[in-house]
Amino acid sequence: MRAVSFENVCFSYGNEEGAFSLNNINLSVEEGEFVAVLGQNGSGKSTLARLCNGLLTPRSGKITVLGMDACDAANTFEIRKNVGVVFQNPDNQTVASIVEDDVAFGPENIGLPREEIGRRIDFALSAVGMEAYRNATPARLSGGQKQRIAIAGVLAVMPKVLILDESTAMLDPRGRKEVMDVVLRLNKEKKMTVLFITHFMEEALLADRAFVMHRGEIVMRGAPREIFSRADELETYSLSLPAVGQICRKLRQKGFPVAECLQPEELAKEIERCAFRQNI
Amino acid sequence: MKDVTFGQYYPVDSFVHKCDPRMKILFLVGYLVAVFLSADFYGLGACAVVLVLCVAFSRVPVRSVLRSIKGVLFLIVFTAILNLFFYQGETTVVIAGVSLQWGIINITVEGIRFMIFVMCRIFMLVMASAILTLTTTPVSLTDGLESLLTPLKWIRVPVHALALIMSIALRMIPALMDEIDRIMNAQRARGADFSHGGPVKRVKAIIPVLIPLLLSALRRAEELGDAMEARCYTGSQTRTRYKKLTFTWRDPVIGLLCAALIAGVVLMNIYLPPIL
Structure with missing residues (x-):
């Protein structure tokens, strides 16, 4: 089944016609897919996330989430049970001052019995590797840990689709890696559908597919590597290649015959290969 | 600013932490009643003893509890000054032959006594509330x-x-x-x-x-x-x-303590002669 599909979706904040935050969006995400959504600030990425679980309703068009019509308010609760959204700032997502109470918030809202909530907390905390912090105070954790708790809070509801709305934007590189590892594991091991909204190009590289958004429209779509091979086009949308890709490009411009690569390991091998050949 | 602990839970394992929150809230209400019922320093003394017990059994460092007073320091000083200057006492304080009375400001012995009394009262109210939020x-x-x-x-x-x-x-x-x-x-x-x-x-x-x-x-x-x-x-x-929430053996204990405190304060009000 399709996890999320958008058909001709338009959305605008405020009432004035014409100024659309999202303009005629068509997309579909299959179950179990890991899809990255890229774009600069104000490109409509976050609006996209909020449309998926009924926080916003589109001006026109059709959104279907796991076979349910997301525009129908009667489905909203069921959709929210199945689509978890992790937001940008972990501090503004925690409702309780003890980790376990915070993780329990979602399961409590859907009216689960106590024993089941206990099991869900165990499951969610172990899924993000934070079992040891069950009784900790979120305020005293690191950014990466806080965001993992926020993910656990969403996982405890056991959604089928996980949307991360720039959830790594406020984290340091280490925190970003922590969150990324957790999300990748959830996708690979638990077959969770992931919609990963980010402006870090390195992170998009790990996705199965990527969408690039610009001024409320999807302007590029395809495998991340394919998208990154169109560096000039990316630049017109104020996005740049991952650092390694940029180095590669510069090297090629200087006439150094490295193949295009995006990961540090690949680049190291390429340079080694070229250097070796030039010596001989 | 970061050391303001009001509303900040202090995670340790203690007698007070394990008490049922409902009982603790009732205890706090009872305690406040006792503090307000106290007509003299005897009653406040009894309340102070209970306060010390609470702090001791909460295993929260005294410094953390005391820190919560910072937030209301201004209030305490303000009420203290008002009481000191404007309390309607009879015996005006005389220092080195100078009577401390200027216009409507009149510093009296009763005023000083009442000021100390009110400061103790506010202090204890804040401390007791702080213990509740620190342990719950x-x-x-x-x-x-x-x-x-x-x-x-x-x-x-x-x-x-x-x-x-x-x-x-x-x-x-x-x-x-x-x-x-x-x-x-x-x-x-x-x-x-x-x-x-x-x-x-x-x-x-x-x-x-x-x-x-x-x-x-x-x-x-x-x-x-x-x-x-x-x-x-x-x-x-x-x-x-x-x-x-479940009540344990601890809860009747603190319930009784609270009842005893209120009763004690009332009895002291009736039977003990006023200080000063």
Whole structure:
């Protein structure tokens, strides 16, 4: 089944016609897919996330989430049970001052019995590797840990689709890696559908597919590597290649015959290969 | 700013921590009654003894408890000065032949006594409340309140929503404290001065801190609201609770202690002669 599909979706904040935050969006995400959504600030990425679980309703068009019509308010609760959204700032997502109470918030809202909530907390905390912090105070954790708790809070509801709305934007590189590892594991091991909204190009590289958004429209779509091979086009949308890709490009411009690569390991091998050949 | 502990749970394992939040809230109410019933220092003394017991059995460092007084220091000083100057006493204090009386200001022996009395009273009220919030997680605190206020549901008071609002307010205190710190530093970097000048100037200097703070609090509230909705919060009655409140042997013990304190204070009021 399709996890999320958008058909001709338009959305605008405020009432004035014409100024659309999202303009005629068509997309579909299959179950179990890991899809990255890229774009600069104000490109409509976050609006996209909020449309998926009924926080916003589109001006026109059709959104279907796991076979349910997301525009129908009667489905909203069921959709929210199945689509978890992790937001940008972990501090503004925690409702309780003890980790376990915070993780329990979602399961409590859907009216689960106590024993089941206990099991869900165990499951969610172990899924993000934070079992040891069950009784900790979120305020005293690191950014990466806080965001993992926020993910656990969403996982405890056991959604089928996980949307991360720039959830790594406020984290340091280490925190970003922590969150990324957790999300990748959830996708690979638990077959969770992931919609990963980010402006870090390195992170998009790990996705199965990527969408690039610009001024409320999807302007590029395809495998991340394919998208990154169109560096000039990316630049017109104020996005740049991952650092390694940029180095590669510069090297090629200087006439150094490295193949295009995006990961540090690949680049190291390429340079080694070229250097070796030039010596001989 | 970061060391303001009010509303901040201190996680250790102790007798007081393990008491049922409902009992602790009732105990606090009873304690406040005892403090207000105390007509003289005998009663306050008894309350102080109970306070010391509470601190000792909570295993919260005394410094952490004392820190919560900072927030109300101004209030204490303010009421102290008012009482000192304007209390309607009879014996005006005379120092080195100078009678301390100017116009409506009249410093009397009774005034000084009453000032000390009121300061002790406020001090104990704040300390007792601080112990409650230091030993009870906001969640169990609000669970306790909600449970105690359940009868109000019959007259359609949204008890659950109110309890949730309170717990979130408590949980946001440290975040907002950090925010104040950040904004104050930002304003200092622009040349704002918070530590010099008269009271009017200082209050004026606070305004450029309050407005960004308010804005940021509203923005946070909006984000938190979205996050809560995204996590299936609807405010409905079908919501369940993970943590269940249960009374243990500790609760009758502190209940009795509280009753004994109130009774003791009343008896002392009746039978003991006033000091001074």
